[in-house]
Amino acid sequence: MxxxxxxxxxxxxxxxxxxxxxxxxxxxxxxxxxxxxxxxxxxxxxxxxxxxxxxxxxxxxxxxxxxxxxxxxxxxxxxxxxxxxxxxxxxxxxxxxxxxxxxxxxxxxxxxxxxxxxxxxxxxxxxxxxxxxxxxxxxxxxxxxxGEKPLGTRETDALTDATLLTTFPEVGTDLERRAFEAVDRQVKLTRYGMDCYGYALLAAGQVDLVIEAGLQAYDIQAPIAVIEGAGGIVTNWEGQPAHEGGRVVAAANETLHAQALALVRSVVDG
The missing domain is CATH 3.30.540.10 (Fructose-1,6-Bisphosphatase, subunit A, domain 1)
Structure with missing residues (x-):
């Protein structure tokens, strides 16, 4: 080791x-x-x-x-x-x-x-x-x-107060798009097209959630470290480690993560 x-x-x-x-x-x-x-x-x-x-x-x-x-x-x-x-x-x-x-x-x-x-x-x-x-x-x-400043995620605890980012409006497959839309319907604001900058903004306390699919390890490992270092949480859509890529939910805190994860799971699990 x-x-x-x-x-x-x-x-x-x-x-x-x-x-x-x-x-x-x-x-x-x-x-x-x-x-x-x-x-x-x-x-x-x-x-x-x-x-x-x-x-x-x-x-x-x-x-x-x-x-x-x-x-x-x-x-x-x-x-x-x-x-x-x-x-x-x-x-x-x-x-x-x-x-x-x-x-x-x-x-x-x-x-x-x-x-x-x-x-x-x-x-x-x-x-x-x-x-x-x-x-x-x-x-x-x-x-x-x-200049230089410390990173730190938001304390937003309700989806209705949250800002959500993703890169592509279609997100992934039809199922993955519908899972994303289940969260999109609940949040205050959704924005598109940020690529890796969305994860940086989450770590900087500017937004609350990033939800994406179809990622590779090289797409997500740096964002995981940056977001977790700032106090946030990143998992796959099963709530497991996301460092191999795939479907990802990144959230400012555990409370918000649990709410978003429950919604995407409700669609994926049928």
Whole structure:
């Protein structure tokens, strides 16, 4: 098992910042450019990948090769590299590529570190708007144009007072959409299209819930660490750990999480 001593914690956080900085240089180089080529990874739909996605992940991997070569890596674009330390860096170089190619600013880079059991540290970087969110290993903070401040989730205890986010209005399958809509009908406000920024806003105390489906491990592990570090809770739709992805309910607190989970379960269970 991994030993999380002070030296390891400090080094992981240091390298995460270096990796995010390296990715930022690549993503901003391409963002809103006129010659960015896009490929579709999904023959049945639209799942774009760009040169920026690949360049950013390569930049992160170069940092890890230089700074922590014995750790494992799981990245969206270049797969898995086995390590020897029990630690795995989980990477999504551009979370929100559809937004990225559309010129919207809320795409981000996700970097997390997991041990043999779960994600322990996460970083959500929003390069264009200049915000960075950290959580786990005793850290819970953000930096941005207004400076640095601690993260902390809301204490909202009723769905009727809650703000709900998700990326796609259709959410997933027809069943998953109907489960989402069961919560949507109860909340005060629903907004769409945030990608990873929605999870960051939850950790920052700006919104109360994020509900999504069809996620991969690299989509959710950094948000899990950031949200849990800020006092929130993230599970799958069965109320179990969500670090492998799938269907996710992220909530500001346990009270709100229980209410949202009960509604989605009522639809999924029939």
């Amino acid at each position: 991994t030993t999380w001593n002070t030296e390891t914690i400090s080094d992981v956080i240091r390298v995460a910042h270096l990796a995010a900085d390296a990715a930022k240089s690549e993503t901003l180089k391409f963002f809103r450019g006129t010659n960015l080529s896009t490929e579709n990874k999904d023959s049945g739909g639209f799942d774009p990948v760009t040169a920026a996605d690949r360049a950013a992940e390569q930049a992160i991997r170069s940092v890890l090769a230089a700074e922590r070569p014995q750790d494992g890596i799981l990245g969206e674009e270049f797969g898995t590299s086995e390590g020897e330390t029990g630690l795995t860096w989980v990477l999504d170089p551009i979370d929100g590529t559809r937004g990225y190619i559309s010129g919207t600013p809320t795409w981000g880079t996700l970097i997390s570190v997991a041990d043999e059991s779960e994600p322990k540290f996460g970083l959500i970087d929003q390069p264009y708007i200049g915000e960075r969110f950290l959580g786990g290993l005793g850290v819970s903070s953000m930096t941005g144009p207004l």
